[in-house]
Amino acid sequence: MEVLKELRKSLLLALWFVVLTFPIMVIRVNTITDTIEWRWERAILMAVGSFVGSFLWKFLLARQEARKSRQTAKGSSEASDDGASAQKSLTERLLARLGWTRDTLREKKVAIPALAILGAIVIVFPFVTSIYQSNIMISALIYVILALGLNVVLGLGNMLHLGFAAFYAIGAYTYGLLNHYFGVGFWIALPLGAAASAIAGILLAIPVLRLRGDYLAIVTLAFGEIIRLLLVNLSGITMGPSGVKSISRPGLFGLDLSYTQAITYTYFICLALVIFTVFIVHRLENSRIGRQLVAMGEDDIAARAMGVNTSRAKLTAFALGAVWAGIAGVLFAAKTTFINPDSFKVWDSVLILCMVVLGGMASIPGVIAGALILILLPEYLRVFSDYRLLIFGAVLVIMMVFRPGGMIPKRRKAYKLRPEELQGSAAVPVGGGEGDAP
Amino acid sequence: MLRLEGIKTFYGNIQAIKGISLEVNEGEVVCLIGANGAGKSTTLMSISAIVPPREGEIYFNDEPISRLAPDEIVKMGIVQVPEGRHIFPGLTVQENLDMGALLRRDKEAIGKDLDYVFELFPILKDRKSQAGGTLSGGEQQMLAISRALMASPKLLLMDEPSLGLAPLLVQQIFEIIRKVNTESGTTIFLVEQNANLALKIADRGYVMETGRITLTDTAANLLENEDVRRAYLGV
Ligand SMILES: Nc1ncnc2c1ncn2[C@@H]1O[C@H](COP(=O)(O)OP(=O)(O)OP(=O)(O)O)[C@@H](O)[C@H]1O
Ligand SMILES: [Mg+2]
Secondary structure, three states: OHHHHHHHHHHHHHHHHHHHHHHHHOEEEEOOOOEEEEOHHHHHHHHHHHHHHHHHHHHHHHHHHHHHHHHHHHHHHOOOOOOOOOOOOHHHHHHHHOOOOHHHHHOHHHHHHHHHHHHHHHHHHHHHOOHHHHHHHHHHHHHHHHHHHHHHHHHHOOOOOOOHHHHHHHHHHHHHHHHHHHOOOHHHHHHHHHHHHHHHHHHHHOOOOOOOHHHHHHHHHHHHHHHHHHHHHOHHHHOHHHOEOOOOOOOOOOOOOOHHHHHHHHHHHHHHHHHHHHHHHHHHHHOHHHHHHHHHHHOHHHHHHOOOOHHHHHHHHHHHHHHHHHHHHHHHHHHHOOEOHHHHOHHHHHHHHHHHHHHOOOOHHHHHHHHHHHHHHHHHOHHHHHHHHHHHHHHHHHHHHHOOOOOOOOOOOOOOOOHHHHHOOOOOOOOOOOOOOO | OEEEEEEEEEEOOEEEEEEEEEEEOOOOEEEEEEOOOOOHHHHHHHHOOOOOOOEEEEEEOOEEOOOOOHHHHHHHOEEEEOOOOOOOOOOEHHHHHHHHOOOOOOHHHHHHHHHHHHHHOHHHHHOOOOEHHHOOHHHHHHHHHHHHHOOOOOEEEEEOOOOOOOHHHHHHHHHHHHHHHHHHOOEEEEEEOOHHHHHHHOOEEEEEEOOEEEEEEEHHHHHHOHHHHHHHHOO
16 A cells, blocks of 8 residues: 555655656757657666665665664664664664674774784885875875864864865965975974964854854855955965975975875875874864864854853864864875866865764764775765766765765763762763863 | 852843842751742752853852853852753653753762652652653653752753642652752752742741742741731731
């Protein structure tokens, strides 16, 4: 009965699609012979395709609904410890097949060898693969830093920021221009780029202090474009659309590095900075200011009632997010040795946004995975390059419908307050992190 | 403890409070009643500096505080439970409570307060790793109150704690408010529509009409007052 009804709905939908796409799919005007070609076989393909697609879509949705309700039922009956993330993540299910739980991963016996293997792979990577691969990986690592930076604003502070590439650009141009005009080296430019970007972050944050949601998105979007247009039009300084050329690569105690060596060196710098970023962002998450950001992102009024200085929290979030974008920008300039405004379009902001959302807002492993996938997949799927955007869009839609929390959703910290602890006076939540903040 | 003198508060050009003065003494439960839109919530927002007053002065222990920022107000020990359950929906109950203690560093005392709120609202303990947004309305209200208590307030501002609760729960919430007042000596300034019950647990009351205080007396007298009975108690 249900299935029949759904089938009928899908059929209607398929018909509607055929009608809708009729003019572009079926009719073709041949302008040379002045005739109209009717490509009926395409209508049939369209019908079958949309019918199957729609039915599959509904089937998957229904399955997900069923799983969800089963889980909430289970969760409430046994007072599940994990009510916050009702869905089990894919990794958890995979692990379950192996007879493991997530905690197995955290156990030292498993975690240390796993980390060691991962570390070894990452370290030998540039030596066993080609320069081409290293270059791709460097891009991916730069985007990991960018995404982690945006995660501070979007994941923690829940502020929709559509102009993040502007900070990336500021970092890149800080190095590019300082290097071009004054011969400033990479290592000096790195903190300067971060600082310039942070200052820009604060300058942007001041006017948007009172804005939230859609309005914030629009203003940040405009900010991104303004910076890009400035770079294009201030051609006296920035050399306009033609960009800054022959920027120096990172130096290593004045040694003369070959191209291959330079790339390998850049790779390791990126890697180190990624690790540094992860470390700092992780610290930030559990710090007082991180928790203030989360509170503000969750509910502005409640946050203020609890004593969060939301203005300061917002400024900090924008500045801290921008710092990483600035660092990524300097890295980018050092890697490509050539920058122009085209590398910092709205599309780049959107791409970074997608990494955070797709990977899992506020979840550091998620954001890293999101960045790696969105950079590496298109690179390795060059065959599909014509359909890249299409696949990209489809993947995003499907992800958001079926895994709204992202690939690796943020796991709520489990507070292990055992009854005996509650008896005593020092019942402090484990990992609560009070007082250890700066 | 808290004294408002000639407070005028605006939303843009709209004047919501037209010069009110009131006082809350240490250890009291004081209740502010009034019709919808009278300006009760705005009064609390002004005290918390979330909507700062344009004129007048607010004194807390004889110190002027109307120029302070919201977080400084909280630091002084004035904590608000905002109207309409402003909890953090995506955070767990435990994390919500943790946020209440955001500005505190005294871990041991925080642990004690946590025990205390779990004792007041045992249901929250059962739900402590559940997301705040998935709690029932009543549970969310309990969470909002508990979260404010986690800030260890000297003066607790409560905006319609009984809003949308079942009658039995309303009774319970008021009992708990009284209990908090007597047990931990927290001074409470309470805004309520549920005037009857609120006045029963309060020491004194203020009646507010369109931005002005029109009447003030002991709670017992207000309960007897003919005008109040007609306008706010529905008898
Ligand atoms: N953010 C705002 N912007 C503009 N006007 C507002 C705002 N908040 C409240 N007001 C106005 O201020 C006046 C007082 O509102 P307030 O919320 O203080 O009333 P209240 O006494 O708490 O009412 P209720 O019992 O319905 O909660 C009302 O006329 C209201 O329309
Ligand atoms: Mg109100």
